Structure formats: C-alpha cells, structure tokens
Amino acid sequence: MELSERATLITSTTESTGVNIATWFLATTFLVMYSSRQIVKFVMLRKIQLDDVLMTAAMLFGVGLSLAFSIAADNGLGNESINQNAFQKIQKAYYAADLLFIITLCFVKLTLVVFFNNISADQFQKRIIMTLGVFCVAASVCMLFAAAFQCGVSRAWEVMTLHCFDQTAFWIAFGVIDMMTDIGLILLSLMLVWDLRIPISRKVVVVGCFAPRMLVVVAAAARLAYLAPINSHENPAFRIWISVVCTELQICLSISTACIPCIKPFFEGVEVCTCGNT
Numbered sequence: 001m002e003l004s005e006r007a008t009l010i011t012s013t014t015e016s017t018g019v020n021i022a023t024w025f026l027a028t029t030f031l032v033m034y035s036s037r038q039i040v041k042f043v044m045l046r047k048i049q050l051d052d053v054l055m056t057a058a059m060l061f062g063v064g065l066s067l068a069f070s071i072a073a074d075n076g077l078g079n080e081s082i083n084q085n086a087f088q089k090i091q092k093a094y095y096a097a098d099l100l101f102i103i104t105l106c107f108v109k110l111t112l113v114v115f116f117n118n119i120s121a122d123q124f125q126k127r128i129i130m131t132l133g134v135f136c137v138a139a140s141v142c143m144l145f146a147a148a149f150q151c152g153v154s155r156a157w158e159v160m161t162l163h164c165f166d167q168t169a170f171w172i173a174f175g176v177i178d179m180m181t182d183i184g185l186i187l188l189s190l191m192l193v194w195d196l197r198i199p200i201s202r203k204v205v206v207v208g209c210f211a212p213r214m215l216v217v218v219a220a221a222a223r224l225a226y227l228a229p230i231n232s233h234e235n236p237a238f239r240i241w242i243s244v245v246c247t248e249l250q251i252c253l254s255i256s257t258a259c260i261p262c263i264k265p266f267f268e269g270v271e272v273c274t275c276g277n278t
Contacts, residue, residue: 014078014079014080015078015079015238015241016073016074016076016077016078016079016241017073018078018241018245019069019072019073019077019078019241019244019245020070020073020074022245022248022249023066023069023070023073023244023245023248024066024070026066026248026249026251026252027062027063027066027248027252029252029256030059030062030251030252030255030256031059031063033255033256033259033260033263034055034056034059034255034259036259036263037055037259037262037263038052038055038056040262040263041262049114049118050114051111051114051115051118054107054110054111054114055107055108055111055255055258055259057107058104058107058108058111058255058258059255061100061103061104061107062100062104062251062252062255064096064100065097065100065101065104065247065248065251066248066251068093068094068096068097068100069093069094069097069244069247069248071089071093072089072090072093072094072097072244073244075089075090075093076090076237077090077093077094077237077240077241077244078237078238078240078241078244079237079238080235080238082237087160087237090160090237091157091158091159091160091161091237092157094159094160094240094244095156095157095159096157097244097247098147098159099144099147099148101247101251102140102143102144102147102174103140103144104251104254104255105140105178105250105251105254106136106137106140108254108255108258109133109136109181109182109185110133110136110137111258112185112258113129113130113132113133113136113185114133115261115262116129116185116188116189116192117129117130117133119192120192122195125191125192125195128188128191129188132181132184132185132188135181136181139177139181143174143177146170147170147174150164150165150167150170151163151164151165152164160232160236160237160240161232162232162233164232168228168230168231171224171227171228172224172228175220175221175223175224178220179217179220179221182213182216182217182220182254183217185213186210186211186213186214189206189207189210189213190207190210193206193207193210209260209261210257210260210261212253212256212257212260213257213258215253215257216250216253216254216257219246219249219250219253220250222246222249223243223246223247223249223250226242226243226246227240227243227246230243
C-alpha cells in the first residue's frame with residue numbers, strides 16, 4: 001500500500017478506521033484490567049464470589065458492545081458517504097450496541113454495590129447500599145425497554161430514522177440518571193472509608209482507589225455532549241462517530257475503575273478484606 005493510500009484511511013469524511021482502532025484499543029484496556037482483577041482476587045481469596053460473576057457478565061457484554069461498534073465501523077459508521085445496505089447494517093449494529101451499553105453499565109454498578117455491601121459492617125450503610133442497587137436495576141430495566149422499542153416493534157433497529165421517539169430527550173434522561181448513580185457510588189465509597197478505623201494516610205490510599213470513578217462521569221458527560229445535537233436529518237451515520245468513541249471510552253473507564261480496588265490490595269493489614277471476604 002502506498003503512503004498516499006494509507007493517508008486516506010482516516011480523513012475528515014472517513015472516520016470508520018479510527019473508530020475501529022479506538023474501539024479495540026479501549027476494549028483491550030478493559031480486558032487487561034478485568035483479567036488483572038480476577039487473577040489478583042482469586043490468588044487472595046481462592047474462591048469465586050458474586051461480584052466476580054457480575055464483573056464477568058459486565059466484561060462479556062462490554063466485549064459484545066465493542067464487537068457491535070466494530071461491525072458498524074466496518075460497514076461505514078463514521079464515513080460521510082455510504083450506501084443504503086451499509087446504512088441498514090450500521091443501524092442494526094448500533095441498536096445492539098445501545099442495548100449492550102445499558103446492560104454493561106448496570107452490571108458494573110451492581111458489581112460495586114455487592115463489593116460495598118460485603119465490606120460494610122454497618123446495617124444502616126448496607127440499607128443505603130442496597131437501595132442504590134435496587135434503583136440502578138430498576139432504572140436500567142426501564143431504560144432498556146425504552147431503548148429496545150424506541151422505534152416501534154416491527155423495525156426496532158432503525159434508530160437513525162425519523163419514526164423513533166425523541167431520542168435526544170431519552171439519552172439526556174439516561175445520561176443524567178447514569179451520572180447520578182455513579183456519583184452515588186463515589187459518595188458511598190467515601191462513607192465507607194470515613195468509618196474505617198485506619199490511619200488517615202491509609203484512608204487517603206483507599207479514597208485514591210475509588211476517586212478515578214469520577215472519570216466515568218466525565219466520559220458520560222462528554223458522550224452526552226456529542227450525542228445530544230445529532231438528529232436523523234443530518235447524516236447521523238457519519239456525525240455519530242465521536243459519541244461512539246465516547247461510549248466505548250465510558251465502558252472502558254467504568255469497567256477499569258471498578259477493577260482498581262481489587263487490583264490494589266488497599267485494605268492490607270486491616271480486618272476488612274479488600275475484595276469483600278466475609
């Protein structure tokens with residue numbers, strides 16, 4: 001391949017190759033983080049717990065989302081000019097990615113809810129934790145059904161056409177709820193750390209393991225900022241490519257930051273096990 005030919009792979013009107021590269025780079029990143037978490041946790045505890053199962057489910061759905069985005073990119077997502085057949089394939093892949101996105105985030109949050117519940121010894125804290133967990137599940141189920149039928153039943157995958165409900169309002173609502181629950185998880189971690197009978201220096205280390213979760217909120221806000229202005233009148237298959245990368249980034253950060261507490265044994269020497277040993 002000539003240098004001039006390579007240079008045309010990613011241009012201002014042809015972004016599909018860049019979408020594919022970003023998708024699999026970010027997917028590889030969260031797979032490495034997931035594998036590290038599982039290995040370290042199993043070496044420490046020699047058993048599989050509920051949060052391991054939930055994190056594995058999140059990882060599998062996250063890989064499915066990455067595959068859906070890759071298929072969409074292979075068919076021209078991010079390219080300004082595509083044919084009708086490719087457009088249909090992009091819509092189907094993007095529709096699947098929408099559903100997998102909601103499911104993946106739900107499983108990641110449930111992983112953290114179970115983790116927090118395991119390391120908490122206070123019944124009042126446990127009630128708060130479980131309340132947030134129930135809210136995450138209920139909100140995710142409602143949003144999943146809404147996303148599944150946003151364009152009717154017969155041709156539900158035509159998410160880039162004019163016969164769907166107000167997708168901008170829907171994704172803004174989802175984004176706000178998503179960011180609120182992530183902020184809730186961060187506040188829960190601070191609440192748990194506050195009650196630990198450990199030196200301040202150790203508390204700072206513990207907080208440092210959960211603080212990166214704020215990056216997920218930033219990624220969610222960026223995704224929303226790029227997704228909200230897009231509509232079906234302005235070549236959505238091309239204009240949506242930045243929000244696709246932001247979506248993959250959010251999934252990568254969500255899974256990766258949820259793995260950090262078990263990769264770094266921050267409760268070493270404390271009577272509470274890092275990975276929720278009860």
